[in-house]
Amino acid sequence: MGLSYENGIESEPLFDPNILKALDFSKSKVIFDPPISVIDPGENLKVRPLCSGDYDRGYLKLLSFLTKVGDISRKQFLDRFHAMSSCKGMHYITVIEDTVSGQIIGSATLAVEQKFIHDAGFRGRLEDVVVSDEYRGRQLGKLLVETIRLLAEHVGCYKITLDCRDRMVKFYKQLGFQLEEGNSNFMTVRFQD
C-alpha cells in the first residue's frame, strides 16, 4: 500500500511514511473496539505524514479548531514545512485524510527534543491533537495518540510527555499517560495571546 501523493513536489511527505507502517499495534495496550490501526484506520480514511500539498487539503482549517492559527500564506506554510523537514527526526506531524473528500480531518504531532542527558537521548512531546467534529465517535483521537506514543518509542525517545487541561486528564490516563507524584506541573509565560 503506497501513498498516492507522489506526483510532484506538492506531495512531499514531512517524514518517511514507512515509519508509520512499521509501528507494531499488536504491542499496544490500548483497546480499540472495533479494532483499528495506522494501516486500517476505518473506511475511506488514511493515516500518513503531513504532506506539503496539505495546505490545499484543509490542514490549517483543522488546526483552527484547536487554537488560533492566523492567516498563513502558501509560502509561509511551505517555508515552515521545509524548515521542519530539514531538521531530520524532530517533527513527526501525522494526519488522517478522508480519501473521499480529500480533506485532512485529524492531526497529532510528535515533537522530538535532542538532549545531552539520558545518554544524549531524545525526549518526545505529544502536541496539537485534533479531530474534526464530524468524525467523532470513530476512535480517531485515541488512534492518533496511540500512534504518536508508539512512534516516540520506535524512534528511541526515553519518554514522551504532554501538556494537558484538567478535563482531558482522564482521556490520557486511559491511554497510559500518568500524572507523576510531585512532578506534574507545567507553568507558562505568555508573550502573545
Next chain:
Amino acid sequence: MGLSYENGIESEPLFDPNILKALDFSKSKVIFDPPISVIDPGENLKVRPLCSGDYDRGYLKLLSFLTKVGDISRKQFLDRFHAMSSCKGMHYITVIEDTVSGQIIGSATLAVEQKFIHDAGFRGRLEDVVVSDEYRGRQLGKLLVETIRLLAEHVGCYKITLDCRDRMVKFYKQLGFQLEEGNSNFMTVRFQD
C-alpha cells in the same frame, strides 16, 4: 567584550553569542540584589552559549547533578552538538563558565518548537536548569531562568513553558511563570528509566 573561545574548531558556539548580549535586562521585572545580568553575572563568571569544547570543561558532569547522563564519548557529544547547531534557531543551551577554573558551573536550555498554529509560531521551553552546588547563593539559577525567558521573547516565541516539580513551583512563580487555571498538568509515559 568578545568570547575567548575562537581559536579553532573546539571553540564553536552552539548559537550566535551576540544574541545573549542583545538581551535587555532593563526590561526584566525580576529583581537581582546585588544587580547581575548576562553581561555582568558576577566576579570571574561568564554567560555564553554552550561551545563544542565544553566536553572538556565539565559540562556533562554538571548535567549529572540534574539527572542520569551516562557515559557519553567525545564523538557522541560532538555529533549531538552538530546535530543541534545544524537545526538553526532551535537549541539555545546557555552556560555559565567560571573563568578561573575554566569549568562550566551552570546551564539552562531554551528549546524551540516550530509550529503551524499561532501564525506558524515558535513555542519555547525552559529545560535542564542546573547550577553547581558550590555556586549557590549567587542568584545564578535566577539569572539563567531570566536569561532564557528574555531569550524566548527575543527570538519571537509566543510563549515559554516549563515542566516543574511541586517543590520548584514557588521559585518559578517569582520569576513570572504561572500555573494557568485548568491547564497546568503535564503527563508522562516513560520508555526507559
